[in-house]
Amino acid sequence: MDEWASKIDENTRFLYGEMPSNPGQAFFDLEKVAELAHRHGIPMIVDATVASPALLRPLAHGADIVVQSVTKSLTTSGFGIGGAVIARKNLPSTIDNDGMKADFGMYIKALPNRDNGPNLSPMNCILSLNDIRTLRSKMDLMSRNTMAVAKFLEQHKHIEGVDYLGLESHPLHELASKYLVLVDSEFDDIYNKKVNRYGHLMSLRVNGGAQATRDVFDAFQRIFRATDLGRIKTVATIPAISTHSQQGEEGRIEAGIPSNLIRLCVGAEHPDDVIKDLNQALSVLDGKKIKSTSPEFSAGGASSAILTR
Ligand SMILES: *Cc1c(COP(=O)(O)O)cnc(C)c1O
Numbered sequence: 322m323d324e325w326a327s328k329i330d331e332n333t334r335f336l337y338g339e340m341p342s343n344p345g346q347a348f349f350d351l352e353k354v355a356e357l358a359h360r361h362g363i364p365m366i367v368d369a370t371v372a373s374p375a376l377l378r379p380l381a382h383g384a385d386i387v388v389q390s391v392t393k394s395l396t397t398s399g400f401g402i403g404g405a406v407i408a409r410k411n412l413p414s415t416i417d418n419d420g421m422k423a424d425f426g427m428y429i430k431a432l433p434n435r436d437n438g439p440n441l442s443p444m445n446c447i448l449s450l451n452d453i454r455t456l457r458s459k460m461d462l463m464s465r466n467t468m469a470v471a472k473f474l475e476q477h478k479h480i481e482g483v484d485y486l487g488l489e490s491h492p493l494h495e496l497a498s499k500y501l502v503l504v505d506s507e508f509d510d511i512y513n514k515k516v517n518r519y520g521h522l523m524s525l526r527v528n529g530g531a532q533a534t535r536d537v538f539d540a541f542q543r544i545f546r547a548t549d550l551g552r553i554k555t556v557a558t559i560p561a562i563s564t565h566s567q568q569g570e571e572g573r574i575e576a577g578i579p580s581n582l583i584r585l586c587v588g589a590e591h592p593d594d595v596i597k598d599l600n601q602a603l604s605v606l607d608g609k610k611i612k613s614t615s616p617e618f619s620a621g622g623a624s625s626a627i628l629t630r
Contacts, residue, residue: 325354329361339368344524344560344584345577346486348493355383364412371522375460376501385412386425391449393551397459401448403441459589461503464518467587473596474525479603481526487519522550524584531580533606534559538583540602543594550586555595557585
């Protein structure tokens with residue numbers, strides 16, 4: 322909280338946070354940070370893409386504006402691209418624009434969106450709307466599948482570590498449990514109580530460094546290798562050679578992205594099929610002489626950096 326507060330001055334227009342973050346699964350206490358923003362008369366903006374509205378509804382916790390990638394879990398087929406902005410009315414803001422503050426959603430629809438034209442094509446809309454109808458049940462299923470996969474990997478001899486907010490071993494598990502709740506679970510016949518679900522994004526760190534990680538990755542047969550997430554099928558990527566390839570080694574260490582990290586987004590397949598594929602891929606390391614940590618990180622301890630994010 323002190324760090325958030327120390328960054329605010331008279332030029333600060335808003336506070337912005339991604340929760341959980343991709344791929345680091347950072348998480349923060351939204352209610353407290355939103356209160357801090359409001360004490361300074363500025364809005365709290367949250368990117369809740371990774372959780373989706375099925376698991377996290379930031380407006381209910383004090384956020385003023387939510388941005389969601391519709392490309393990800395909301396269009397689970399992965400066949401469309403889109404985004405959404407959700408805003409409460411009467412925003413706190415130090416900007417002198419009464420219309421914008423009164424109804425931010427209508428403001429961006431009627432002015433910047435109209436003028437700049439980033440609207441969806443009809444086919445794209447159909448694909449997204451169709452998938453949104455089943456979002457809740459898919460996020461429930463994919464979260465349960467991810468938990469099964471994370472528990473399997475946690476025990477595996479070729480795995481240095483697993484980062485998943487659902488695991489009790491994750492340092493932010495308790496905080497995440499305050500916020501990540503399957504929508505309406507307390508009202509349905511299956512659960513009848515508030516049920517925590519932690520989403521489908523997790524990461525694993527492979528013993529033996531960058532090449533061993535690449536060898537495991539290239540051995541996936543069922544798991545799709547793609548720089549994407551939030552799909553109905555399981556997808557995996559190595560951020561160091563894809564999403565974060567341009568940062569360079571130093572930037573990646575700062576961001577907590579070691580070269581032995583695989584980002585895994587578990588889909589709606591039978592979890593045993595995903596586990597089987599991971600197991601056969603990890604078996605390429607059987608009998609190989611491997612060091613327990615990637616050599617380029619042995620001094621700096623990047624794996625602990627990931628845990629402290
Ligand atoms: C992918 C992603 C985005 C960007 O979404 P696009 O639809 O690909 O533009 C924004 N925020 C988070 C957290 C993401 O994972």
